Amino acid sequence: GAVVSQHPSRVICKSGTSVKIECRSLDFQATTMFWYRQFPKQSLMLMATSNEGSKATYEQGVEKDKFLINHASLTLSTLTVTSAHPEDSSFYICSARLAGGPPDTQYFGPGTRLTVL
Amino acid sequence: AQSVTQLGSHVSVSEGALVLLRCNYSSSVPPYLFWYVQYPNQGLQLLLKYTSAATLVKGINGFEAEFKKSETSFHLTKPSAHMSDAAEYFCAVSGRGGGGTSYGKLTFGQGTILTVHP
Numbered sequence: 001g002a003v004v005s006q007h008p009s010r011v012i013c014k015s016g017t018s019v020k021i022e023c024r025s026l027d028f029q030a031t032t033m034f035w036y037r038q039f040p041k042q043s044l045m046l047m048a049t050s051n052e053g054s055k056a057t058y059e060q061g062v063e064k065d066k067f068l069i070n071h072a073s074l075t076l077s078t079l080t081v082t083s084a085h086p087e088d089s090s091f092y093i094c095s096a097r098l099a100g101g102p103p104d105t106q107y108f109g110p111g112t113r114l115t116v117l
Numbered sequence: 118a119q120s121v122t123q124l125g126s127h128v129s130v131s132e133g134a135l136v137l138l139r140c141n142y143s144s145s146v147p148p149y150l151f152w153y154v155q156y157p158n159q160g161l162q163l164l165l166k167y168t169s170a171a172t173l174v175k176g177i178n179g180f181e182a183e184f185k186k187s188e189t190s191f192h193l194t195k196p197s198a199h200m201s202d203a204a205e206y207f208c209a210v211s212g213r214g215g216g217g218t219s220y221g222k223l224t225f226g227q228g229t230i231l232t233v234h235p
Contacts, residue, residue, distance in 0.1 A: 004160075032221070043207060043225040044161075093160050095223075103221040104149040104168050104211060108160040 003027055004096050006109035013084055014117055021079045021112045023094030029074035030096035034106060035067075038091040050077045074099060084116045119144040119210045121226035129232040136195040138229045140182075140208030143189065150191040151209040151223070152182055161207065167191060178202070203233045 003026040013019050023033055031052050036044040048058045048069050056069035068080040077096075081088055091113050095106035124139040142148060149168050153161040165176025172184040182193045191208060208226040 006160075034223075043227045044223075046222060046224070049222070091158075095161075097221065102168075104151075104166065106223065108153075108162070110160040111158065113158065 002098065002107045004094065004107045004109040006092075006094055006112050008112060009110065010113045010115075012115045012117065015085050016083055018080055018082045019084055019114060021081075021092055021094075021114075023077045023079070023096070023109055025075045025096045025107070028096075028107075029099040030077075031074060031099040032097040033071060033077040034095045034097075035069060035077075035079050036093045036095070038093060038111075040091075044093060047079075081114065084114070086116045089114055089116045119146075119148065119212060119224045121208050121210050121224055123206075123208050123226035123229050125229055126227060127230045127232065129234065130198045131234050132200055133197050136180075136193070136198045136202065136231065138193040138206050138208075138231065140191045140193065140226060141189050142191060142208070142210045144210055144212060146212045148210045148212065150182075150184060151211075152176065152180065152191075152193045153207045153209060153225075155205045155207065155228075164193070164206075198231075198233045200233050200235065203231055205230045 005024045007022045033050040035047045038044045047062045048056045050056045050069045050071040052071045058064045071077040093111040095108045120143045122141045151166045152164040155161050164180050165174045167174050167184045175181045180195045205228050207228050209223045211223050
């Protein structure tokens, strides 16, 4: 149980285009999902916290207009990288917290590798 | 505020040898502490977590970690390394209850790449 999927697993796009990444909790409902970014050989950095039915909370230094987050249902959150540039190339990982579950537990997706040419 | 420092970005051991990955944390509130493992191009898998019960926490795959408040440490150990343990390991901290800014948010260390030699 507690499986989180991400789609796509890899995406290559041209500079200036937008890319949407989906994060789904497959067998549980998640009121809260988190989006992380991991640059090569670096740690995960929290970008934003996504709550179902409300606006996402962004970490300091993360542009909310560039990284659009929508958490439209209890099983789906999307991250859209708008007007992507090569410096946005990274590994994007989401995690989900079980609705009503312990706040200390997050289930991680397998990640999405974004390459912007 | 919270932070995590993992000492040693790379650790290399022989198969069958002791694994010790170091983690020190800083937190303004009582912490939850975690160790995650990441295999190449994959997400994170939880190895173990400390949430205020026993200070010695046992996890999956034979790993364990001990919470030492006086040393603000949460080092990960395994008595005997296996080739399949080769991966990157992340220590993480989050704040407990109270609804503060760190509540439920994970802050990760820089990661330690474990290499296991035959």
